[in-house]
Amino acid sequence: MMLVPEVFATLTTDREGDAGRAWLARLPGIVEDLLGRWRCHRDGSVVHGQVGVVVPVRRQDGTPAVLKVSFPHPGNVHEPDAFAVWGGRGAVRLLERDDARFAMLLERADGGSLADLPDADEAMAEAGRLARRLAVPAPPGLPRLRDRAGAWEGELPACDRRLGQPIPGDVLGAALATVRELVPDQPDTLVHGDLHAANVLRAEREPWLAIDPKGFVGDPAYDAFTLLRSHAADLLTAPDLGAALLRRLDVFAEAAELDRERTVRWAQLRCVRAALWGRDNGDPEWLVGMYDHVAGLLTR
Structure with missing residues (x-):
């Protein structure tokens, strides 16, 4: 047993x-x-x-x-x-x-994961190429990201007010603009939903295979934020964090054949949501602070 x-x-x-x-x-x-x-x-x-x-x-x-x-x-x-x-x-x-x-x-695929690659840009490129392959037409019955738009538009400012308005107005405003403009306008494409580096395994049948999908339907750019978190440690030591973040997102967007601006905006929105959720659910202060900082750097 x-x-x-x-x-x-x-x-x-x-x-x-x-x-x-x-x-x-x-x-x-x-x-x-x-x-x-x-x-x-x-x-x-x-x-x-x-x-x-x-x-x-x-x-x-x-x-x-x-x-x-x-x-x-x-x-x-x-x-x-x-x-x-x-x-x-x-x-x-x-x-x-x-x-x-x-x-x-x-x-079974047990040859390691993208998290083992020492070059984070290479990992982002491999993940982008994989995301492109996974972006296929979705069947009916799976949860649509666009259906969450109304809830996010109300939840973000309400949560921010309840927590004492920790998110700067321009940062929250940019996230809400993304909710209004991009979230309702998405393709009927299957999205992994949790495509971080440890969920991409090295294999023999193909170089890399995904595991642990959520099975969402929407914009493949949604997954860029999760990948940024996969190599946060070396990002935090970059001499220019803003430039490093944008470079990573550029690498992913180019490999996945996604619009760069949409990719950045999705990452900023998800970072704001992570900062608020983290405060509400007891994430360490350093992690919440990192989300705050990154969300500000990605605000356009």
Whole structure:
């Protein structure tokens, strides 16, 4: 029977309370049942992210794969739908799915990630090329980013007022202009939604394969902000942070064949949202301060 990693158990119970404890008690049985149903055996140590465990396995024919089981959460509902649409093009292949249990059997890719690349610009370019491949027509039924525009337009100023107006007026105004002008006007394109460097794995079938998508529909430029956060440490040591930020976004936009201005504006909006969310949810002061600073530098 699988042992649930202690760190993962703590994360889950801290976040989900009694519902998390109840799910964790069922988790080993869920894994054993799925291993039997999908005719796999364990082939390595269990690893985990924030909301799910990943069990390396081998299928009956010896093919390596991973069994992923996530805590039932709205953010994970459309992950298998995104994998199904891509069909292995730029992302790991979906081999089996059990939506009721938030479980999938996936192609294994374990050769490292984009986070291992020492050159952050190279990582941004690789991510951009991958984002271009993942930008395919989306099926109906997936969450549209444009449907959030009305909520964001009200939430951002309300949250800013409640927190004592920490966001400068010009910075908040630029974010709200993006909400009004860009968020409602988006293509029906499948967007990864969480394309940070650790979610792009090196593989043999293709050089890089995406994992852990959210399965949004909208503007692929949405993912640029997540990638900026992936290499924040070296950005913060740049002699001219503003120029370094714009260069990174330029690299991503060119590789992904996206409009540069839209890419910058999306990153600025998401940075403002992160700064407000971080204050509301106890992020460290240094992180919130970084979001504040970057949002200001990206304000046009």
